[in-house]
Amino acid sequence: MNRLVIIGAGGRLGSALVREWGKEFDVAGFNHAQLDLGKPEAMRATLGALQFDALINTAAQTNVDRCETEQEEAFALNAEAPRILAEICAGKNARFIHISTDYVFDGEKREPYTEEDEARPISVYGKSKWEGERRALEANDRALIVRVSWVFGPDRPSFIDWAIGQAQEKEEVNAIADKWATPTYTLDLATLLRPFVGAGIGDPGKEEKARTEKAGITEPGYNLSYGGILHLANGGGCSWQEYAQWAVDCCRAEGIPMKTTKIGKSSLAEMKSFIAKRPVYSVLSSTKYQALTGTAPRPWQDVVRDFVRRKYLEGRALSRPVN
Numbered sequence: 451m452n453r454l455v456i457i458g459a460g461g462r463l464g465s466a467l468v469r470e471w472g473k474e475f476d477v478a479g480f481n482h483a484q485l486d487l488g489k490p491e492a493m494r495a496t497l498g499a500l501q502f503d504a505l506i507n508t509a510a511q512t513n514v515d516r517c518e519t520e521q522e523e524a525f526a527l528n529a530e531a532p533r534i535l536a537e538i539c540a541g542k543n544a545r546f547i548h549i550s551t552d553y554v555f556d557g558e559k560r561e562p563y564t565e566e567d568e569a570r571p572i573s574v575y576g577k578s579k580w581e582g583e584r585r586a587l588e589a590n591d592r593a594l595i596v597r598v599s600w601v602f603g604p605d606r607p608s609f610i611d612w613a614i615g616q617a618q619e620k621e622e623v624n625a626i627a628d629k630w631a632t633p634t635y636t637l638d639l640a641t642l643l644r645p646f647v648g649a650g651i652g653d654p655g656k657e658e659k660a661r662t663e664k665a666g667i668t669e670p671g672y673n674l675s676y677g678g679i680l681h682l683a684n685g686g687g688c689s690w691q692e693y694a695q696w697a698v699d700c701c702r703a704e705g706i707p708m709k710t711t712k713i714g715k716s717s718l719a720e721m722k723s724f725i726a727k728r729p730v731y732s733v734l735s736s737t738k739y740q741a742l743t744g745t746a747p748r749p750w751q752d753v754v755r756d757f758v759r760r761k762y763l764e765g766r767a768l769s770r771p772v773n
């Protein structure tokens with residue numbers, strides 16, 4: 451059985467990967483308290499002593515505004531730590547998968563960003579994550595860097611939980627209507643990333659080679675076994691306001707009581723509490739992913755509906771008294 455290490459096991463994505471992949475692999479998860487990305491020597495000692503076939507790093511300083519004021523910390527956790535992890539994996543001939551972000555882009559485009567688009571981060575968070583990608587690939591050219599966007603799931607609250615909570619409690623709720631990306635479900639990421647974990651080390655298989663050749667992919671960095679940058683998000687794109695509206699629509703369709711049924715529109719410029727600049731548009735194209743795997747991620751609307759059912763309906767059903 452393959453042995454996996456997952457860093458960030460207490461986070462939104464890391465928790466989901468530990469649970470889902472734990473059904474198939476022998477998984478060792480490390481949360482913040484168990485492994486601090488800010489302590490290189492401890493990382494080397496802990497991971498150096500372990501045997502594993504693949505390591506997935508989901509941990510990061512994800513507080514975009516904090517990164518603006520704590521730049522040194524941002525670069526230590528988001529840029530230097532991935533380099534060290536990549537190096538450790540290279541030394542063990544283990545697969546290294548590192549999660550990065552749509553915030554490496556400036557957001558000036560108005561069509562989905564591909565892996566070939568130039569990264570031009572506009573925040574310290576984006577710069578530190580981009581630097582992490584570069585350092586990881588420099589230390590380990592078989593590292594797989596997976597850029598994701600608007601991650602949500604059952605293990606840790608995010609924007610969608612806030613939006614539904616507000617709509618359940620208040621008569622009026624607004625959300626930003628002039629910033630676009632794609633909500634991406636942690637449980638789908640667990641399924642979609644799975645082929646890359648199992649692909650492990652060595653030459654890609656015949657079938658995979660044929661598929662990548664057919665797709666016109668010739669770079670050695672792009673197949674299930676080797677490294678490079680890969681964009682992965684659920685399908686389509688939307689604004690925060692559309693995301694919140696659809697979440698509320700799904701709740702209503704399932705009979706969940708809502709005080710607000712219509713989410714109003716606000717603008718990014720009104721968000722005075724934001725310290726960091728955010729890209730206005732950061733929808734990611736998963737075309738390359740589809741070419742590699744033959745699988746298309748589901749539309750974001752489908753996964754939001756699944757999330758609502760799982761979290762709000764199944765949760766309610768479970769807590770209902772048995773009579």
Ligand SMILES: NC(=O)c1ccc[n+]([C@@H]2O[C@H](COP(=O)([O-])OP(=O)(O)OC[C@H]3O[C@@H](n4cnc5c(N)ncnc54)[C@H](OP(=O)(O)O)[C@@H]3O)[C@@H](O)[C@H]2O)c1
Nearest residue numbers: 460461462463482486487488509510512551598599600601
């Ligand atoms: N969330 C999004 O919308 C989004 C969008 C694009 C990309 N991403 C990327 O996706 C990945 C997963 O994000 P997520 O949503 O799962 O974030 P998350 O829930 O904030 O998880 C990040 C984890 O990193 C841990 N962490 C922070 N500092 C650490 C340190 N010094 N040492 C060890 N662990 C530390 C956190 O632990 P504590 O909480 O205990 O500190 C947390 O469990 C990240 O790489 C992020 O950059 C996320």
